[in-house]
Amino acid sequence: METVEQNTLENNIGKTHNVSGSLAVIDALLSEDITTVFGYPGGAIMPIYDALYDFNDSLNHILVRHEQGAIHAAQGYARVSGKTGVVFATSGPGATNLVTGLADAQIDSTPLVCITGQVFAHLLGTDAFQETDVINITTPITKWNYQVTDANEIPEVLAKAFFIASSGRPGPVLIDITKNAQLQLFDYKGYRQCVHVRSYRAEPIVRNEYIEQAAKLINEAKKPFVIFGQGVILGNAEKEFLAFIEKAGLPTAWTIMGMSAIPTNHPLGVGMLGMHGNYGPNYLTNECDVLIAVGMRFDDRVTGRLDKYAKQAKVVHLDIDPAEIDKNVATTVAVWGNCKETLPLLTALVEEKTHTEWFKEFDIKKEKETTQLITKELNPTEGELTMGEVLNVLNELTNGEAVIVTDVGQHQMVACRYAKQTKSRSNITSGGLGTMGFALPAAIGAKFGAPEREVIAIMGDGGAQMNIQELGTIMQFKPNVKILILNNSFLGMVRQWQELFHKKRYSFTDIQSPNFVTLASAYNIAGKQISKREELKASLKEMLDHPESYLLEVAVLHEDNVFPMVPQGKGVAEIVLSKEEI
Amino acid sequence: MKQEHTLTVYSENQVGLLNKIAIIFSRRKINLESFNSSPSEIEKIYRFTIVVKETEEVVRNLVRQIEKIVDVFKVFNNTNDEIIWQQIALYKVPTSIIMKDAKVERLLRQFGANVVVIRNDYTVFEATGQDDEINNLLKELDKYGLIEFVRSSRIAIIKSSEGVHKQVLDMQKNDPRKSPINNEYLNSKSKIFQM
Ligand SMILES: Cc1ncc(C[n+]2csc(CCOP(=O)(O)OP(=O)(O)O)c2C)c(N)n1
Numbered sequence: 001m002e003t004v005e006q007n008t009l010e011n012n013i014g015k016t017h018n019v020s021g022s023l024a025v026i027d028a029l030l031s032e033d034i035t036t037v038f039g040y041p042g043g044a045i046m047p048i049y050d051a052l053y054d055f056n057d058s059l060n061h062i063l064v065r066h067e068q069g070a071i072h073a074a075q076g077y078a079r080v081s082g083k084t085g086v087v088f089a090t091s092g093p094g095a096t097n098l099v100t101g102l103a104d105a106q107i108d109s110t111p112l113v114c115i116t117g118q119v120f121a122h123l124l125g126t127d128a129f130q131e132t133d134v135i136n137i138t139t140p141i142t143k144w145n146y147q148v149t150d151a152n153e154i155p156e157v158l159a160k161a162f163f164i165a166s167s168g169r170p171g172p173v174l175i176d177i178t179k180n181a182q183l184q185l186f187d188y189k190g191y192r193q194c195v196h197v198r199s200y201r202a203e204p205i206v207r208n209e210y211i212e213q214a215a216k217l218i219n220e221a222k223k224p225f226v227i228f229g230q231g232v233i234l235g236n237a238e239k240e241f242l243a244f245i246e247k248a249g250l251p252t253a254w255t256i257m258g259m260s261a262i263p264t265n266h267p268l269g270v271g272m273l274g275m276h277g278n279y280g281p282n283y284l285t286n287e288c289d290v291l292i293a294v295g296m297r298f299d300d301r302v303t304g305r306l307d308k309y310a311k312q313a314k315v316v317h318l319d320i321d322p323a324e325i326d327k328n329v330a331t332t333v334a335v336w337g338n339c340k341e342t343l344p345l346l347t348a349l350v351e352e353k354t355h356t357e358w359f360k361e362f363d364i365k366k367e368k369e370t371t372q373l374i375t376k377e378l379n380p381t382e383g384e385l386t387m388g389e390v391l392n393v394l395n396e397l398t399n400g401e402a403v404i405v406t407d408v409g410q411h412q413m414v415a416c417r418y419a420k421q422t423k424s425r426s427n428i429t430s431g432g433l434g435t436m437g438f439a440l441p442a443a444i445g446a447k448f449g450a451p452e453r454e455v456i457a458i459m460g461d462g463g464a465q466m467n468i469q470e471l472g473t474i475m476q477f478k479p480n481v482k483i484l485i486l487n488n489s490f491l492g493m494v495r496q497w498q499e500l501f502h503k504k505r506y507s508f509t510d511i512q513s514p515n516f517v518t519l520a521s522a523y524n525i526a527g528k529q530i531s532k533r534e535e536l537k538a539s540l541k542e543m544l545d546h547p548e549s550y551l552l553e554v555a556v557l558h559e560d561n562v563f564p565m566v567p568q569g570k571g572v573a574e575i576v577l578s579k580e581e582i
Numbered sequence: 583m584k585q586e587h588t589l590t591v592y593s594e595n596q597v598g599l600l601n602k603i604a605i606i607f608s609r610r611k612i613n614l615e616s617f618n619s620s621p622s623e624i625e626k627i628y629r630f631t632i633v634v635k636e637t638e639e640v641v642r643n644l645v646r647q648i649e650k651i652v653d654v655f656k657v658f659n660n661t662n663d664e665i666i667w668q669q670i671a672l673y674k675v676p677t678s679i680i681m682k683d684a685k686v687e688r689l690l691r692q693f694g695a696n697v698v699v700i701r702n703d704y705t706v707f708e709a710t711g712q713d714d715e716i717n718n719l720l721k722e723l724d725k726y727g728l729i730e731f732v733r734s735s736r737i738a739i740i741k742s743s744e745g746v747h748k749q750v751l752d753m754q755k756n757d758p759r760k761s762p763i764n765n766e767y768l769n770s771k772s773k774i775f776q777m
Contacts, residue, residue, distance in 0.1 A: 135598060140605050144652040147597075164652055199594050199655045323646035326639075 019188035021151030021181045022051035028158035031191040034086050036060045036448050038070040042090025045117030047182035062477050065469035067094050069441040071101025075110045076445030079428045080403055084166050087114040092130030100435055102172050103141040107432030111170035113161045121149040121178040134176050143171030151184035159194035168202030169321045204322055206337040213333045214316045215349030217290050223358045225288035226250045227273055230257035231295015237340040238424045244343045248350040251362055253281035255296050256416050260426040270362045275301045276413040279564045280365030285310050286573040292316045295339050298328040308571025318342050372577050384557040387411055387486050391418040393537050397544055402454040403446050407439035407463035410492035413562045415458045437466030447479035461487040461513045471523040474549050482543050483551040485516055488558050496561045500582055520551040527551035587641045588660050588738045591630040594653040606647045618735035633736050660740055667738035671716045673707045673723050674730040680705055686726055693719040704729055
């Protein structure tokens with residue numbers, strides 16, 4: 001491992017002899033400029049919490065109400081800020097409560113360093129109290145994990161952890177530290193940031209011949225189509241990406257994870273891909289002649305049936321992770337590398353074009369989606385409120401500047417379809433894992449990661465009850481988070497599938513909810529429940545204007561369905577606009 | 583078409599690494615034909631030799647997933663014509679039968695087997711070779727009261743003239759963020775691996 005000298009010793013902990021492993025952990029965090037930690041204490045991590053006690057000023061520790069809340073908060077923090085999220089949890093149940101969040105961060109490439117306490121090294125393997133084999137449990141859901149049993153290892157292992165979590169394609173790292181190592185006193189030589197791990201390639205080298213081949217394909221294309229994912233955001237390559245699509249005049253669609261990397265109203269933007277994405281980009285995926293995929297991984301929710309996916313097109317795939325190339329969709333030209341680096345090289349070689357005729361095809365499809373569906377969704381004049389119109393009014397009020405953190409289900413799809421976003425890192429959602437219960441803690445974390453921004457958690461009545469204990473965290477630490485519950489009295493997305501594919505047999509999807517407003521008030525959080533169109537705008541405004549956190553529950557249409565839809569097992573061009581077409 | 587692929591994995595020698603590699607296969611419900619681990623010729627670097635019977639496409643994805651493991655340096659993927667490989671087998675046979683039956687001795691000579699231990703009650707033979715050779719001897723010895731048999735996993739040497747060793751070591755010297763070898767290998771497999 002190569003490291004950079006860093007003279008942080010005196011500043012942070014002020015000593016070198018008889019330094020405890022725990023203090024070395026704290027020093028590592030301070031040296032990495034970590035300011036916020038989400039966590040929950042317990043027996044096996046008490047020495048670290050004891051060391052933390054003296055660093056209240058420099059390290060802001062947020063005590064959550066459940067370790068799952070801690071890790072989702074750290075994810076929200078990382079997603080909104082681009083910094084690495086840090087989590088503390090104790091051994092056994094504390095560590096196992098991180099599992100869902102680790103899996104979520106792994107599949108959505110979120111940089112995290114999770115530090116778990118572990119029983120004394122001499123007790124490993126004895127079924128000691130709160131001993132769980134956390135390394136083996138978390139191996140498939142971490143980018144890297146490691147168990148420390150000797151304090152001497154701590155500085156180097158944590159340096160490695162931070163480097164691995166944030167470099168290349170980011171991901172969660174878990175470091176399990178036995179209690180003896182936390183207590184152990186050792187001669188501390190200081191913290192050195194890691195810049196290289198000899199067996200690890202953060203980024204593949206960029207090869208010009210592939211850039212040239214890609215440019216040639218793009219220049220010769222009659223119907224080129226760009227689809228992009230979170231890679232553009234993770235690479236901080238928003239500007240480079242815009243320069244690329246603007247020069248070549250390319251119609252561009254985003255995945256749910258890529259959303260907000262370009263403004264949602266950008267003239268070259270043709271909408272969202274995926275099962276509930278927009279009609280045009282899904283349909284026309286099967287009409288383009290060159291498909292240019294940037295920082296995305298061809299998830300099955302994006303491709304639909306693979307043997308009916310873009311078969312007519314030549315595929316250019318830009319990705320930092322070689323394992324993504326050819327994994328699901330065979331590429332014609334693979335451009336490996338960080339798109340921050342590869343996009344400018346490509347931009348230099350592409351010709352300026354406008355593709356006016358090709359854009360018209362998108363316009364026609366958009367027109368069809370709008371008249372058949374969007375208008376009704378966004379501007380209904382009678383009946384119960386729809387999720388779409390809530391989003392529509394919210395857009396008006398926020399002007400697309402808020403961070404929208406969604407849970408999982410119909411409201412998530414509606415929010416991602418209709419939310420207006422003008423800044424990158426505005427759309428925070430559990431894309432790959434689809435974790436219900438994500439939104440509330442992730443929104444808390446997002447607020448700590450971007451205190452200057454408005455953060456709105458949008459949840460269903462089901463998901464709202466899945467990590468609702470985190471209202472306690474809001475009560476105690478007072479992040480200003482707006483909570484918008486779109487209550488359809490159902491586990492809506494599952495109910496939709498039951499309606500469409502299981503003959504309306506609503507097996508356990510009618511879910512009852514507590515009085516959310518009363519519940520919020522028990523946590524000293526103001527709130528309101530509405531169900532009428534007339535109240536909508538004023539209530540949303542009241543929520544946004546409220547100086548502290550606020551919960552607004554909106555009763556919406558019970559049995560509404562999200563369309564368009566690419567039914568499972570169907571190709572993207574088989575996208576339907578209504579249930580009659582299924 | 584499914585065929586045998588031998589993967590040679592160079593990695594750090596770290597607790598838990600075997601598991602990190604093994605779960606890449608088990609997650610995809612892919613059976614390992616054979617799995618061997620040993621120190622490599624490079625100090626502190628380990629070498630795994632893994633045999634799977636899968637299509638080129640599946641194996642390519644497996645290779646990339648294994649290379650993604652932080653502690654793995656490099657994975658080489660070779661079909662049988664690109665490697666020299668051997669397995670070792672031990673056979674335990676009653677000594678009384680061998681003493682009596684001259685045919686057995688002939689057999690052993692024919693298969694190039696060696697005696698490892700001779701006791702009053704049994705004798706242990708060792709044979710090195712590929713599947714067929716080991717199996718044929720097994721079949722024969724079975725007729726003479728074979729007591730016990732064990733076969734090792736495959737170990738393989740890559741025929742390529744360019745040293746694998748050097749490539750792995752080069753990784754340490756290169757610009758830490760980059761991996762030219764990685765790209766080059768995947769793009770010009772034939773050049774690197776033809777005899
Ligand atoms: C932890 C978890 N459990 C189950 C599911 C399966 N699931 C996906 S959407 C959904 C319904 C969500 O209902 P609700 O939160 O009310 O949101 P709505 O779809 O009504 O907007 C369920 C149960 C999931 N995604 N995550």
